[in-house]
Amino acid sequence: MLGIIIPAHNEATHIDACVTAAKRAANHHQLLGEDVRVIVVVDHCTDNTPAIAAALGADLISVSARNVGVARAEGARHALSLGARWLAFTDADSVVADDWLVRQLDCCTDAVCGVIAVHDWSPHLAAVREHFARTYADADGHRHIHGANMGVSAEAYLRVGGFAPLEHSEDVALVEALIADGASIAWSALPRVVTSARTDFRAMKGFGATLVDVSRRCFSAPETDAKIAA
Numbered sequence: 001m002l003g004i005i006i007p008a009h010n011e012a013t014h015i016d017a018c019v020t021a022a023k024r025a026a027n028h029h030q031l032l033g034e035d036v037r038v039i040v041v042v043d044h045c046t047d048n049t050p051a052i053a054a055a056l057g058a059d060l061i062s063v064s065a066r067n068v069g070v071a072r073a074e075g076a077r078h079a080l081s082l083g084a085r086w087l088a089f090t091d092a093d094s095v096v097a098d099d100w101l102v103r104q105l106d107c108c109t110d111a112v113c114g115v116i117a118v119h120d121w122s123p124h125l126a127a128v129r130e131h132f133a134r135t136y137a138d139a140d141g142h143r144h145i146h147g148a149n150m151g152v153s154a155e156a157y158l159r160v161g162g163f164a165p166l167e168h169s170e171d172v173a174l175v176e177a178l179i180a181d182g183a184s185i186a187w188s189a190l191p192r193v194v195t196s197a198r199t200d201f202r203a204m205k206g207f208g209a210t211l212v213d214v215s216r217r218c219f220s221a222p223e224t225d226a227k228i229a230a
Contacts, residue, residue, distance in 0.1 A: 005087060008045065016052055043064070069163045094194065094196070104188075110178065116148055118132070149192075150171060156183045162174070
């Protein structure tokens with residue numbers, strides 16, 4: 001069995017597209033009918049996120065941590081309890097490609113770090129989009145780490161103790177633990193995810209926060225070429 005884990009805090013605007021895309025990836029013909037569970041971890045939601053996700057057939061796990069590390073870990077725990085051999089992670093404001101899960105598994109490694117693209121740059125200055133295009137490595141061998149596009153084998157995940165209960169950078173901490181453990185990691189551009197560049201981001205030091213910071217720098221110093229951190 002394969003698990004797709006999606007943490008969500010008040011994501012009623014995005015969760016329909018996210019879960020629908022995850023379901024398409026789960027039903028890809030190259031998976032040869034292997035069972036895939038789409039697991040949405042609703043973290044202290046006060047909107048319709050749980051109802052929307054449930055109506056689409058996702059497994060629901062509820063936590064009240066307001067902590068993405070805790071949410072990802074709880075989703076992984078649920079998937080592992082069902083016998084998952086592979087854990088794939090994305091975010092509620094993201095849309096995975098139809099072959100996303102297949103491409104992760106094709107890497108035949110302990111873990112996969114994929115890349116992201118942005119579908120709507122309108123919240124930001126044009127300079128931010130241009131800067132992203134110049135500095136972001138959308139190619140195999142990149143060194144980006146995105147919770148919106150990563151996967152790990154159950155064995156490797158358990159070996160390093162899983163996600164730490166961090167409010168941000170929990171994805172980076174997991175990958176660093178995997179590297180320290182000697183796990184094989186594919187830095188691949190084949191598993192594709194489109195995410196948002198929204199300014200009402202959830203993780204205080206995540207991708208959205210990074211873009212806002214770059215936007216501020218571009219506004220105050222247009223000539224500054226501040227590197228976008230993955």
